[in-house]
Amino acid sequence: MGRNVPTYRQRLEQELARWARFRAALLRSEREDFDSLASQAFRYVHACVMYPEREAFDLMLVSLLLAHESRLRRLERALEGLTGENGGQG
Numbered sequence: 518m519g520r521n522v523p524t525y526r527q528r529l530e531q532e533l534a535r536w537a538r539f540r541a542a543l544l545r546s547e548r549e550d551f552d553s554l555a556s557q558a559f560r561y562v563h564a565c566v567m568y569p570e571r572e573a574f575d576l577m578l579v580s581l582l583l584a585h586e587s588r589l590r591r592l593e594r595a596l597e598g599l600t601g602e603n604g605g606q607g
Contacts, residue, residue, distance in 0.1 A: 525566045528573035529558055557584035 523531070533555050540551050561580040568576060596602075 522569075525569065525573065525576065526559070526562055529562070529565070529577055532573040532577055533558070554581060557581055560584055 536551075536555075540548055543551055558577045558580045561583060565571075565576040565580060
């Protein structure tokens with residue numbers, strides 16, 4: 518019989534489960550932030566499956582950084598649109 522290898526999504530869920538005690542120690546508002554952040558880790562599953570040899574935590578961390586960068590860039594563009602600034606670009 519073949520060996521079952523967990524998918525990245527399963528590994529990510531296991532990694533997040535390991536953070537349950539940390540999450541439980543947070544204040545309610547902080548838990549909401551943690552949950553929001555954790556949900557962003559699933560946003561890049563399609564890319565993470567390409568690196569099965571990497572640790573789930575490493576892939577999760579890069580996914581979260583990418584999600585933050587994406588959000589920051591969207592907010593910067595929205596702010597530029599509101600203020601009429603173009604960041605010094607011609």
